[in-house]
Amino acid sequence: MCSVPPKLGRLSRSLKLAALGSLLVLMVLHSPSLLASWQRNELTDRRFLQLNKCPACFGTSWCRRFLNGQVVFEAWGRLRLLDFLNVKNVYFAQYGEPREVRRYAETKDSGSFLLRNLKDSERMQLLLTLAFNPEPLVLQIFPSDEGWPFAKYLGACGRMVAVNYVGEELWSYFNAPWEKRVDLAWQLMEIAEQLTNNDFEFALYLLDVSFDNFAVGPRDGKVIIVDAENVLVADKRLIRQNKPENWDVWYESKFDDCDKEACLSFSKEILCARATVDHNYYAVCQNLLSRHATWRGTSGGLLHDPPSEIAKDGRLEALLDECANPKKRYGRFQAAKELREYLAQLSNNVR
Numbered sequence: 410m411c412s413v414p415p416k417l418g419r420l421s422r423s424l425k426l427a428a429l430g431s432l433l434v435l436m437v438l439h440s441p442s443l444l445a446s447w448q449r450n451e452l453t454d455r456r457f458l459q460l461n462k463c464p465a466c467f468g469t470s471w472c473r474r475f476l477n478g479q480v481v482f483e484a485w486g487r488l489r490l491l492d493f494l495n496v497k498n499v500y501f502a503q504y505g506e507p508r509e510v511r512r513y514a515e516t517k518d519s520g521s522f523l524l525r526n527l528k529d530s531e532r533m534q535l536l537l538t539l540a541f542n543p544e545p546l547v548l549q550i551f552p553s554d555e556g557w558p559f560a561k562y563l564g565a566c567g568r569m570v571a572v573n574y575v576g577e578e579l580w581s582y583f584n585a586p587w588e589k590r591v592d593l594a595w596q597l598m599e600i601a602e603q604l605t606n607n608d609f610e611f612a613l614y615l616l617d618v619s620f621d622n623f624a625v626g627p628r629d630g631k632v633i634i635v636d637a638e639n640v641l642v643a644d645k646r647l648i649r650q651n652k653p654e655n656w657d658v659w660y661e662s663k664f665d666d667c668d669k670e671a672c673l674s675f676s677k678e679i680l681c682a683r684a685t686v687d688h689n690y691y692a693v694c695q696n697l698l699s700r701h702a703t704w705r706g707t708s709g710g711l712l713h714d715p716p717s718e719i720a721k722d723g724r725l726e727a728l729l730d731e732c733a734n735p736k737k738r739y740g741r742f743q744a745a746k747e748l749r750e751y752l753a754q755l756s757n758n759v760r
Contacts, residue, residue, distance in 0.1 A: 452480050452502065452569075460567035471564030471571055480504045480571070504571075544638045545570050551613065553633070558600045560624075560635050575633045579697075580620035580704065583711065588756075590711050593625065594698050595752035596632040597711075601689035602749060610646040614680050615639070618692040619671040620704050643681050653682040661741060662691040664734040670703050671696050690745035694732035701733050724751065 452458070452475050460472065474480050480502050548562035553573075561573035582593055604613040615622075617639035624635045648656050660683040665674040673692055680686055695701050702710035712729065719725055728751060731737070731744035 450478055450481055452478075458567035458569050469566060471569075472566035474504065474564070475566045475569065502571075542638055543640065543642070544636075547613070547637045547640050547642065548572060551611075558603065558632065558634050559637055560633055572635075575624035575635055576627045577625055578621055578635075579623035579625060579632065579711075582625060583620065583704075583707065587714075587716060589630075591752060591755045592630065593632055594711050595749065595756045597623070597693050597697055598690075598745065598749045598752060600632065600634070601693045601745070605686070605689045610644065612643040612645055612680075612686065614641040614643065614675070614686070614688045615692050616641055616673065616675065617671070618673060618696040620697065623697075641677060641680055643686075645684050648682060648684050656682060656684055658683065659685045659739055659742070660687065661735065661739065662686070662688045664691070664695065664701075666701070666734075670705075687741045687745065690732055690741055694729060694741075694745070694748075695734075699729040699733040700726075719755070725755075 458472075458475060471480075481504075545562065545565065548559050551557040551559060553559050553561045560575050563571040563573060565571065579593065582589060585593075601615075604615065606612075615634070617636065622634060622636040624633050625631070626633065660679055663674050665672045673696065675688060680688060698710045698712050700709055700713075702708070710729070712725065715725060728744050728748040731740050732748055735741040735744065737743075
């Protein structure tokens with residue numbers, strides 16, 4: 410089985426205090442440089458954008474906006490001293506009038522192009538992007554404007570990619586009113602279904618599922634995937650055409666009862682060789698919705714502490730358990746279907 414290396418950045422309380430103390434010392438020692446960093450817009454710096462490494466390879470569609478100073482870091486994002494805490498290389502900045510908040514991530518990018526009639530150099534860039542970080546390609550090939558549940562790709566310059574700011578992380582809704590959490594849970598199951606079965610015959614498997622990788626729009630309450638770095642794209646049409654061994658055997662993901670947060674077990678080779686896979690249902694149920702979900706010292710999942718009448722009925726708990734850790738063969742497929750229907754029913758009842 411293969412798995413994504415755990416992401417850094419979840420520090421214990423003592424380590425956070427130590428880091429804060431070290432930061433204060435560094436701020437005192439480097440106050441002149443800090444002031445200069447605060448006043449300077451480094452998003453106009455070709456070296457910071459790493460534009461000098463490959464001016465055209467990683468995208469230039471937003472270079473004019475960056476170099477002209479139209480894109481500006483938000484407050485603390487201006488301090489390069491804080492970059493060591495930014496383990497995801499995600500920055501917040503503002504662009505345009507009215508001011509719109511954008512998210513920026515240092516990553517490989519292919520620029521804005523159509524996936525047809527690619528030149529040799531573009532094919533090479535496509536392979537490099539897929540190898541190092543497929544997120545920019547995923548955001549462009551499966552755009553939010555066409556109904557895909559991803560943040561909107563805006564453009565790039567050098568190794569800096571701009572995507573639209575969505576809203577607060579899903580984690581901030583962990584203790585929201587029951588009605589809100591039911592709606593969010595229903596949306597998450599709908600996302601799992603859309604990424605698994607769609608008219609385009611592409612399956613997009615989420616290999617890193619946690620409360621930090623989803624956000625909720627403040628106006629429409631829509632759930633969006635904001636970290637598509639670990640998304641595996643499988644061409645189901647090609648699988649049916651090539652017919653690899655056991656391609657038509659339904660694949661059931663193995664429940665992983667580990668002692669870490671956001672655990673998932675999977676085989677990329679199998680995900681790319683089976684036409685029918687329950688991975689996305691498994692990932693969402695285990696890591697976000699069910700009692701097996703753990704995050705930042707909490708447990709119980711997004712649907713923790715249901716109203717007494719729902720808890721007494723027991724149907725929700727049974728469906729969540731079967732979806733996360735099925736007891737029947739192919740039980741997760743059926744449980745996911747029934748769970749989506751049941752959550753839709755609950756969501757309608759509480760509106």
